[in-house]
Amino acid sequence: MRVGILGGGQLARMLALAGRPLGLDFEILCPAPDACAAPLGRHRQAGFYEEEALRALAASVDVVTYEFENVPAETVAILEGRVPVYPHPRALAHAQDRLREKTLFRDLGIPTPAFAPVDDLAGLKAAIAEVGLPAVLKTRTEGYDGKGQFVLHEAGQAEVAWTAIGRMPAILEAFVDYSRELSILAVRGRDGEIRHYPVSENTHEQGILRVSVARPGDPLQGRAEELVRRLLERLDYVGVIALELFQVGGELLANEFAPRVHNSGHWTIEGAEISQFENHLRAVLGWPLGMTDPVGFAAMVNFIGQLPPAEAVLALPYTHFHDYGKVLREGRKVGHATVRCPDAATRDRAIETLRGLITQL
Amino acid sequence: MRVGILGGGQLARMLALAGRPLGLDFEILCPAPDACAAPLGRHRQAGFYEEEALRALAASVDVVTYEFENVPAETVAILEGRVPVYPHPRALAHAQDRLREKTLFRDLGIPTPAFAPVDDLAGLKAAIAEVGLPAVLKTRTEGYDGKGQFVLHEAGQAEVAWTAIGRMPAILEAFVDYSRELSILAVRGRDGEIRHYPVSENTHEQGILRVSVARPGDPLQGRAEELVRRLLERLDYVGVIALELFQVGGELLANEFAPRVHNSGHWTIEGAEISQFENHLRAVLGWPLGMTDPVGFAAMVNFIGQLPPAEAVLALPYTHFHDYGKVLREGRKVGHATVRCPDAATRDRAIETLRGLITQL
Numbered sequence: 001m002r003v004g005i006l007g008g009g010q011l012a013r014m015l016a017l018a019g020r021p022l023g024l025d026f027e028i029l030c031p032a033p034d035a036c037a038a039p040l041g042r043h044r045q046a047g048f049y050e051e052e053a054l055r056a057l058a059a060s061v062d063v064v065t066y067e068f069e070n071v072p073a074e075t076v077a078i079l080e081g082r083v084p085v086y087p088h089p090r091a092l093a094h095a096q097d098r099l100r101e102k103t104l105f106r107d108l109g110i111p112t113p114a115f116a117p118v119d120d121l122a123g124l125k126a127a128i129a130e131v132g133l134p135a136v137l138k139t140r141t142e143g144y145d146g147k148g149q150f151v152l153h154e155a156g157q158a159e160v161a162w163t164a165i166g167r168m169p170a171i172l173e174a175f176v177d178y179s180r181e182l183s184i185l186a187v188r189g190r191d192g193e194i195r196h197y198p199v200s201e202n203t204h205e206q207g208i209l210r211v212s213v214a215r216p217g218d219p220l221q222g223r224a225e226e227l228v229r230r231l232l233e234r235l236d237y238v239g240v241i242a243l244e245l246f247q248v249g250g251e252l253l254a255n256e257f258a259p260r261v262h263n264s265g266h267w268t269i270e271g272a273e274i275s276q277f278e279n280h281l282r283a284v285l286g287w288p289l290g291m292t293d294p295v296g297f298a299a300m301v302n303f304i305g306q307l308p309p310a311e312a313v314l315a316l317p318y319t320h321f322h323d324y325g326k327v328l329r330e331g332r333k334v335g336h337a338t339v340r341c342p343d344a345a346t347r348d349r350a351i352e353t354l355r356g357l358i359t360q361l
Numbered sequence: 362m363r364v365g366i367l368g369g370g371q372l373a374r375m376l377a378l379a380g381r382p383l384g385l386d387f388e389i390l391c392p393a394p395d396a397c398a399a400p401l402g403r404h405r406q407a408g409f410y411e412e413e414a415l416r417a418l419a420a421s422v423d424v425v426t427y428e429f430e431n432v433p434a435e436t437v438a439i440l441e442g443r444v445p446v447y448p449h450p451r452a453l454a455h456a457q458d459r460l461r462e463k464t465l466f467r468d469l470g471i472p473t474p475a476f477a478p479v480d481d482l483a484g485l486k487a488a489i490a491e492v493g494l495p496a497v498l499k500t501r502t503e504g505y506d507g508k509g510q511f512v513l514h515e516a517g518q519a520e521v522a523w524t525a526i527g528r529m530p531a532i533l534e535a536f537v538d539y540s541r542e543l544s545i546l547a548v549r550g551r552d553g554e555i556r557h558y559p560v561s562e563n564t565h566e567q568g569i570l571r572v573s574v575a576r577p578g579d580p581l582q583g584r585a586e587e588l589v590r591r592l593l594e595r596l597d598y599v600g601v602i603a604l605e606l607f608q609v610g611g612e613l614l615a616n617e618f619a620p621r622v623h624n625s626g627h628w629t630i631e632g633a634e635i636s637q638f639e640n641h642l643r644a645v646l647g648w649p650l651g652m653t654d655p656v657g658f659a660a661m662v663n664f665i666g667q668l669p670p671a672e673a674v675l676a677l678p679y680t681h682f683h684d685y686g687k688v689l690r691e692g693r694k695v696g697h698a699t700v701r702c703p704d705a706a707t708r709d710r711a712i713e714t715l716r717g718l719i720t721q722l
Contacts, residue, residue, distance in 0.1 A: 017381060020374075020401065022671060023684030023696070040381065040401070273679065273701075288676040295656065295701075310383060315649040318634065323384025335384070340634075340656075 001285060002027060004061035004083070006048065006075065008035025010324040010333060011067035011261050014269070016040035018277035024285075029057050036326045037067075048075045058082035065239065065284050069095040069259050070142065086190075086284035087239040091259035094235070098140050098171045098256070105254045108230040112254050113246070114174040121162050127172035128155050134175035137161045139168045149207070151175065176253060178246035183212075184224040185265040187240045187279040188232045190286040195279070196225045197272060197292045200264040202244075208331065211351060212264040213299040214271050223252055231257060240265070240280040263302070263333070270320050270340045271298025296340040297347040301354040303335040308357040313337055318350055362646060363388060365422035365444070367409065367436065369396025371685040371694065372428035372622050375630070377401035379638035385646075390418050397686045398428075409436045419443035426600065426645045430456040430620050431503065447551075447645035448600040452620035455596070459501050459532045459617070466615045469591040473615050474607070475535040482523050488533040489516050495536035498522045500529045510568070512536065537614060539607035544573075545585040546626040548601045548640040549593045551647040556640070557586045558633060558653045561625040563605075569692065572712060573625040574660040575632050584613055592618060601626070601641040624663070624694070631681050631701045632659025657701040658708040662715040664696040669718040674698055679711055 001024050005012040008030030016026045016037055026041030033045060046053030054075060057064065064085045069092055076089040094100045105112045116127035118137065128135065133155065139148040150161040152172075162170075181204065185197040198216035202209055215221075228243045242262030244255040265276040274282075274290025282289055296318075306328055313321040316339075323335045339350035362385050366373040369391025377387045377398055387402030394406060407414030415436060418425065425446045430453055437450040455461045466473045477488035479498065489496065494516065500509040511522040513533075523531075542565065546558040559577035563570055576582075589604045603623030605616040626637040635643075635651025643650055657679075667689055674682040677700075684696045700711035 013381075017378060020378060020686075021681075021683045022675075023668075023686050025400070025686075039386070274681075282675060287672055290675065291678055307384075311648055314383075314643060314651065317652055320382075320635075322382045325381075325384050325386075 001025070001063075002061040003281065003284070004029060004057045004064040005037065005041075005067055006030075006064065006071050007067035008032060008037040008043065009067060010036055010326070012037035013040055013324060014266070014277045014322075015065075015067065015261065015281060018269075018275055019281045022278070022281065024281065027057055027061050029053065034327065036324045039325070048072050051078055054078045055082065063284050065260075065280070066092075067260055084284075087237050087241070087259045088235065091235045091237055091241075095257060095259045096141055098138055099169075101256060102171065102173075102254075104231075104234070108234055110227050110230060110254045111251060112173075113176045116172050118162075118170040118172050121159060124158050124162050124170070124172065125155070128152065128158060131172050131174045136173045136175055137165055137170055138173065139165050139170050141169075176246045176248060178248050178253075180247040181255075182215075182218075182220065182224065182245045182247055182252070183242050183262065183264040184221075184228050184245065185240060185242050185262060185268070185276055186225070186228045186232060187276070187283050187289055187292070188237050189283050189289050190238050192233075193289055194229060194232055195289050195292045196221075196228070197265060197268055197276065198294050199224050200267070202264050208304055208333075209263050209302055210304070211299065211301050211355075212267055213347070213351070214267050214294055214297070216294040220247065220250075220252055227252060227254060228257075239283045240276050263336075264300075266322070266336050267298040267300040267338050267340075268292075269322075270338045271295055296342060297344050298338060298340045299347055299351050300336050300338050301351060301358070302333060303337070303358065305330045305332055305334065306358075306361045307335050308361060312357055313354075316350065316353060318342075318346065319354070362386070362424075363422040364642065364645070365390060365418045365425040366398065366402075366428055367391075367425065367432050368428035369393060369398040369404065370428060371397055371687070373398035374401055374685060375627070375638045375683075376426075376428065376622065376642060379630075379636055380642045383639070383642065385642065388418055388422050390414065395688065400686070409433050412439055415439045416443065424645050426621075426641070427453075428621055445645075448598050448602070448620045449596065452596045452598055452602075456618060456620045457502055459499055460530075462617060463532065463534075463615075465592075465595070469595055471588050471591060471615045472612060473534075474537045477533050479523075479531040479533050482520060485519050485523050485531070485533065486516070489513065489519060492533050492535045497534045497536055498526055498531055499534065500526050500531050502530075537607045537609060539609050539614075541608040542616075543576075543579075543581065543585065543606045543608055543613065544603050544623065544625040545582075545589050545606065546601060546603050546623060546629070546637055547586070547589045547593060548637070548644050548650055548653070549598050550644050550650050551599050553594075554650055555590060555593055556650050556653045557582075557589070558626060558629055558637065559655050560585050561628070563625050569665055569694075570624050570663055571665070572660065572662050572716075573628055574708070574712070575628050575655055575658070577655040581608065581611075581613055588613060588615060589618075600644045601637050624697075625661075627683070627697050628659040628661040628699050628701075629653075630683075631699045632656055657703060658705050659699060659701045660708055660712050661697050661699045662712060662719070663694060664698070664719065666691045666693055666695065667719075667722045668696050669722060673718055674715075677711065677714060679703075679707065680715070 200212040341347040561573040702708040
């Protein structure tokens with residue numbers, strides 16, 4: 001079987017690494033000449049609007065999936081009807097637009113921070129009155145890793161904020177004083193079967209994920225599963241999904257979802273029976289889903305912009321090194337390490353050791 | 362870093378799959394156009410005597426290793442001095458010749474079945490008198506998976522046996538009435554550090570490995586480690602080695618060693634902290650060795666000649682599927698499955714289930 005992947009970054013790379021042992025071949029459609037997934041499959045170097053390349057991909061593979069949620073609607077339109085595309089593109093439409101996404105959450109009874117749409121400066125002022133302050137102004141589309149966002153602390157900042165995000169259609173969200181950031185990864189098969197991974201507890205800095213800790217048995221696991229299940233079923237979703245959540249008191253508020261494998265689930269490569277990457281492939285191929293049970297006490301530390309020396313990481317016990325083979329650039333995710341430990345205390349020490357290595361760079 | 366591998370079969374493939382996450386690139390030198398490792402690296406399609414291709418490989422990579430022990434001495438001679446080659450080729454000279462191998466064992470005080478060299482029919486008759494019957498006549502070179510062997514039960518079979526193996530320089534080995542077949546995999550770094558995996562208990566049928574079960578805590582672990590350590594140190598070995606052993610009573614007799622990653626260690630991908638493949642790469646690169654501790658209760662079942670449907674294997678709990686992407690052919694190793702279970706009883710049931718799938722093919 002041949003799987004086409006739109007996008008050639010580290011998520012595509014790890015999908016291919018998970019799929020090769022299953023006997024799968026891969027075609028990677030990505031305009032970047034140095035796409036880090038390219039060595040693991042056939043690289044079709046083309047843009048996402050290049051109809052000829054998309055038709056050729058569709059003719060050559062059994063299924064198409066994607067590693068990023070900003071796949072253009074035009075791309076999907078060319079592919080659909082020629083080759084199965086999973087997750088179904090209707091998930092993209094919601095994930096690409098923060099207002100549609102939050103509205104979907106509300107329709108499904110999934111709690112969210114208070115929010116209001118913003119189309120112009122007057123609208124922003126009205127939204128501030130409705131949502132309250134502090135609040136976060138976010139572009140409806142295209143933002144990621146904290147880009148396209150502005151935190152407002154007082155109403156007088158409205159014009160600065162509106163300019164800062166580029167005077168684009170936006171959404172104002174109440175700033176949430178959360179105790180924890182969690183995410184839940186789940187996978188749904190073509191037959192509707194759903195399996196959930198243990199929730200991840202995530203730490204972001206400057207809007208970029210730094211650390212994810214697997215939390216099997218977390219008291220909020222059941223609630224997180226209930227929320228993501230509503231989303232999966234409404235979207236008739238196929239594949240892995242990630243739902244990012246804020247914990248406020250004992251309740252969970254949905255922040256956003258990603259219709260793809262997700263950075264906060266990288267620990268599943270070593271820390272779960274079957275990884276998010278393999279389970280995504282199983283789902284989109286219509287194959288049986290794999291076990292999502294935890295293996296040991298796992299956590300992941302991201303390498304952003306720089307990599308510690310391989311020798312330093314490999315010398316650490318219980319530690320698994322992942323170098324994405326990317327050119328190093330500030331703010332870029334270039335690798336990660338997973339620790340899988342016999343107990344929680346060892347895991348916590350291992351995380352600190354890794355963070356110490358990063359500090360020394 | 363770029364690693365060159367001589368040979369492009371499933372061992373090279375699994376080396377590359379283990380090395381890609383470490384940021385390594387691979388060049389695979391293999392004459393087969395459909396080498397199953399080729400999609401995981403740059404395929405240099407050339408024979409092992411092609412000097413130009415070998416020089417180009419040496420100029421292009423940081424280190425060369427191999428996935429089979431019958432690398433010609435001429436190949437090594439061309440590479441040496443141009444690029445580091447690990448494991449050191451002196452291990453090849455012993456592994457390629459059963460008589461040198463057994464003589465090395467004897468020199469090191471590693472017990473073996475009784476053996477005698479055979480150069481002609483008269484020599485075979487003398488060897489039978491010395492070694493006793495039943496005994497196994499094996500060519501000194503080139504045999505694998507039970508090929509080039511003949512089991513003698515009576516002296517009258519001498520001429521038939523001599524003809525059957527092709528009238529080639531041979532060795533006669535006493536037939537051993539063993540209770541178990543074990544192997545121990547160990548890895549030695551460039552700095553001389555040695556780590557051992559738990560022994561594997563192996564089942565062969567028609568001379569081909571069928572099942573390997575990891576046996577952490579086996580009462581013979583310490584003895585197996587002692588024997589393989591002698592070999593590693595004498596050969597100043599770098600990389601993963603496999604020593605195959607027969608258990609007779611409470612003692613271990615050495616059968617043969619493989620100077621490479623080994624089929625009986627495939628369970629280490631899921632069933633050990635760091636797999637034999639990653640540890641081999643760490644060793645040949647001079648990087649720190651990884652933990653060889655077991656994870657769960659693991660075993661491996663080989664798929665020979667045929668593969669069960671992917672869906673059937675993937676539906677099984679605790680089971681990890683490995684399809685080498687090879688053309689199916691009788692007697693050929695085309696894949697395996699590893700089970701990694703929470704307890705021994707679950708592991709044993711999982712092995713039986715997999716063997717049942719094979720029987721249905």
